[in-house]
Amino acid sequence: MSLQQIIDRRLSGKNKSIGNRERFLRRHKEQIREAVKRAVDGRGIRDMERGEEVHIPKKDLSEPVFGHGDGGVREVVRPGNQEYVKGDRIAKPKGGQGGGGGGGGQASDQGEGEDDFVFHLSKEEFMQVFFDDLALPNLARTTLADTPEWKSQRAGFVSDGTPTNLHVVRSMRGALGRRIALGMDKRRELHELEAREQELLKEDRPETPRLLAETRERIALLKARLDAIPFLDPIDLRFRARVRIPVPTTRAVMFCLMDVSGSMDESRKELAKRFFILLYLFLTRHYEKIDVVFIRHHTQAQEVDEQNFFHATETGGTVVSSALVLMEQIIRERYSPTEWNIYGAQASDGDNWHHDSGRCRELLADKILPLTRYFAYVQVAEPEQNLWEEYEKLAEDVPHFAMRKAVEASQIYPVFRDLFKKEGAAA
Numbered sequence: 001m002s003l004q005q006i007i008d009r010r011l012s013g014k015n016k017s018i019g020n021r022e023r024f025l026r027r028h029k030e031q032i033r034e035a036v037k038r039a040v041d042g043r044g045i046r047d048m049e050r051g052e053e054v055h056i057p058k059k060d061l062s063e064p065v066f067g068h069g070d071g072g073v074r075e076v077v078r079p080g081n082q083e084y085v086k087g088d089r090i091a092k093p094k095g096g097q098g099g100g101g102g103g104g105g106q107a108s109d110q111g112e113g114e115d116d117f118v119f120h121l122s123k124e125e126f127m128q129v130f131f132d133d134l135a136l137p138n139l140a141r142t143t144l145a146d147t148p149e150w151k152s153q154r155a156g157f158v159s160d161g162t163p164t165n166l167h168v169v170r171s172m173r174g175a176l177g178r179r180i181a182l183g184m185d186k187r188r189e190l191h192e193l194e195a196r197e198q199e200l201l202k203e204d205r206p207e208t209p210r211l212l213a214e215t216r217e218r219i220a221l222l223k224a225r226l227d228a229i230p231f232l233d234p235i236d237l238r239f240r241a242r243v244r245i246p247v248p249t250t251r252a253v254m255f256c257l258m259d260v261s262g263s264m265d266e267s268r269k270e271l272a273k274r275f276f277i278l279l280y281l282f283l284t285r286h287y288e289k290i291d292v293v294f295i296r297h298h299t300q301a302q303e304v305d306e307q308n309f310f311h312a313t314e315t316g317g318t319v320v321s322s323a324l325v326l327m328e329q330i331i332r333e334r335y336s337p338t339e340w341n342i343y344g345a346q347a348s349d350g351d352n353w354h355h356d357s358g359r360c361r362e363l364l365a366d367k368i369l370p371l372t373r374y375f376a377y378v379q380v381a382e383p384e385q386n387l388w389e390e391y392e393k394l395a396e397d398v399p400h401f402a403m404r405k406a407v408e409a410s411q412i413y414p415v416f417r418d419l420f421k422k423e424g425a426a427a
Contacts (some may be wrong), residue, residue, distance in 0.1 A: 001049060002218060006259040012099060015237045021276045043195060050258060055141055063319075085174065087096035118298075124326055138146070148277045151244070151245060152242045152243070152244055153242065153243055153244075153245050154240065154241070154242055155241045155242060155243040156241050157238040157239060157241055157242040158238070158239055158384060159235070159237065159238065159239070160239065161240070161241070162239070164240075165239045165240040165241075165242075166237065166239055166240075167238050167239065167240055170238040171232070171236050171237050171238050172232075172236075174235075174237075174238060175231065175233065175236035178233065178235070178236055179229050182229050183226050183229055186222050186226055187226065189222060190219060190222045190223065190226070193215055193218055193222070195217045195220060196215055197212065197215050197216065197219065200212045200215060225401075228268035228374045245275025250287070251289050251290075251339065251340050251341065252287060252290045252340065252341035252342070252343060253290065253291040253292070253335050253340050253341070253342055253343070254279070254283055254290065254291070254292050254293070254343045254344070254345065255291065255293045255327050255330075255342070255343065255344045255345070256276050256279065256280075256292060256294050256295065256309070256345055257295045257297065257301075257323045257324075257327065257344065257345065257346040257347070258272050258273075258276060258294075258295070258296055258297070258309065258346075258347050258348075259272070259297060259298075259318065259320065259323075259346075259347065259348035259349060260296050260297065260298055260312075260314065260315055260316075261297075261298040261299075261315060261316060261317060261318035261351070262298070262315050262316065262317065262318070262351050263349055263351040264315075264348075264380075268349050268381060270409070271347075271380040271406055271407070271408075271409065271412060272348075272378075272380050273310055274409060274412045275345075275347055275378055275380075275412050275415070275416060276309070276310070276345070276347065277310070277411060278412065278416045279345055279416070279420075280292060280306070282416075282420065291335075292306075293327075293330060294306060294308075295323050295326055295327060296308070296309060296312065296314070297319070297320065297322050297323035297326075297394045298314070298315055298316030298317055298318060298319070299316050299317040299318065299319045299322065300316070300319070300322050300323040301323040301325070301326040303326065303330065304328075316352070318351055318352050318353055318356075319352070319353055319356050320352045320356060320357070320360050320387060321356050321359045321360045321363055323346070324327055324363040324364065324367070324368060327344065327368060328363065328367045328368055328371075329341070331371055337371045340369065341373050342371055342373060343373060343374050343375070344368065344372055344374075344375040344376070345374060345375075345377075345378070346375070346376070346377045346378070347377075347378045347379075348378075348379060348380070348387065349379065349380055349381035350379045350381055350383065350384065350385040350386075350387045350388045351381070351385055351387070352385070352386060352387040354386050357386040357387045357389075357390045358390055360387060360390060361391065361393060361394060362389075363391040364391075364394055364401070365394060365398075369394070369400070369401060372400070373400060374400045374401075374402075375400065375401050375402075376401075376403070376404070376419045377391055377401075377402070377403040377404075378403075378404055378405070378406055378415060378419075379403070379405050379406075380403070380405075380406055380407065381407060382405070382407045388403070391403050402419055404418065404419060
């Protein structure tokens with residue numbers, strides 16, 4: 001008997017139950033989601049991706065249980081009792097289990113309780129809850145990529161393959177046909193010889209014994225040959241054949257347009273950066289084949305990398321249309337709408353040169369929205385200025401254009417979930 005050694009290489013490490021932890025997360029999903037929302041509201045943009053400690057009240061963890069009581073009437077002696085006699089009713093202590101351990105009560109020398117249950121969400125678990133039920137709207141498979149995706153498709157049957165792909169019925173059908181074909185002539189001759197044997201048994205001639213012996217010898221030979229035909233031969237085996245064919249891939253590009261003009265003070269830029277960081281984390285964690293194009297604009301628009309998009313300090317006046325013109329130019333040059341799912345997200349305080357807002361609406365209606373599957377506008381200021389008013393005219397008639405306001409850090413996460421929630425899911 002050989003000994004086997006099992007090595008635990010799970011990412012969770014030894015002495016941890018992945019299944020139990022996942023069940024716990026599912027059961028207390030709402031409390032965990034609220035804890036994640038509170039954590040996001042209070043974090044800085046550099047700490048958005050780390051894990052979090054979650055507090056769940058002890059009462060929310062209680063489960064119904066069945067117990068077996070002693071039953072009947074019992075006499076119990078309580079040592080030291082000097083106040084109560086038989087039949088007295090004793091009131092429950094105030095505050096449940098001795099006042100609890102959650103804090104907020106006054107000090108007491110009586111009672112005992114239990115603190116809230118605290119556990120730590122890992123970075124991956126935090127992100128999973130963070131982006132639960134979110135998806136890019138109207139995402140579709142477009143065309144074959146440079147490195148295409150492949151899928152396996154049935155392609156009939158072949159004579160070679162792995163045992164797991166063996167088609168038993170087709171193999172047995174082929175074996176039966178082979179045995180019938182190989183034994184047809186022998187069976188026909190065998191039936192004739194058996195009929196001849198019966199006729200010879202009825203005859204009474206001198207040569208009958210010799211003919212009968214020869215016939216029986218021939219019958220035995222044919223039966224032996226029929227028995228030698230194998231029940232199943234390797235040439236009978238048939239295996240399911242599969243071929244790999246290229247399939248269209250869901251290639252997508254997201255354009256992030258951020259206003260960095262002088263009217264965008266530090267608090268408004270912080271709100272816009274929070275929104276785009278959530279969007280960037282969501283896209284890079286949920287989609288393998290996606291491009292993100294960063295565009296900063298004041299009076300002029302410029303395509304920048306991730307570092308400059310979030311940390312550059314350049315500012316100036318406000319001409320929002322410059323970003324839309326650059327976006328349309330990049331789409332024409334690099335992202336064909338027949339091959340790419342194109343998305344746009346714009347964040348601004350709504351303050352724009354008044355002659356430019358009408359042009360922004362025309363650019364969106366005529367140039368951008370016909371090429372995109374979804375475009376979201378987030379205003380990080382409360383006043384509804386001319387850009388908001390122009391965009392409202394579009395939102396009434398274009399179903400894949402959405403606009404929201406977020407004027408506080410606590411509003412960014414709900415607005416983000418509302419804009420990118422899966423169809424049919426709650427925001």
